[in-house]
Amino acid sequence: MFASLPARCSFAIRVPVVGILLATVGLGLRQGFDRQGTAANGEGAASVAADGLLKHLGLLFVPAGVGIAQSYDLVIANGIAIAAALIGSTLLTLVATVVTFRLVARLIERRPSE
Secondary structure (H helix, E strand, O other): OHHHHHHHHHHHHOOOOHHHHHHHHHHHHHHHHOOOOEOOOOOEHHHHHHHHHHHOHHHHHHHHHHHHHHOHHHHHHOHHHHHHHHHHHHHHHHHHHHHHHHHHHHHHHHOOOO
């Protein structure tokens, strides 16, 4: 029943990955209704839900794989552009991470110790 819910909602909400939005809302509602906030083993509800998602993480990548398989000809035709975009975005992400890390490190060094 819930497997088709993201596909149905994606047309109404107009976001590319509606499953993440639905999962966030679902976790928020579950936390709101769960007054105790802990499971039988003492873990929080979000921790239990996260563990369940991590156990089945591979299933979340199936729609992306199906999309690539359906447009395989386009992937082959634009392979160089896709590779360039992947490499460029990876390098840009690494540079942004290094710059952010160095900026935060400088700010921490300058902060007066307590």
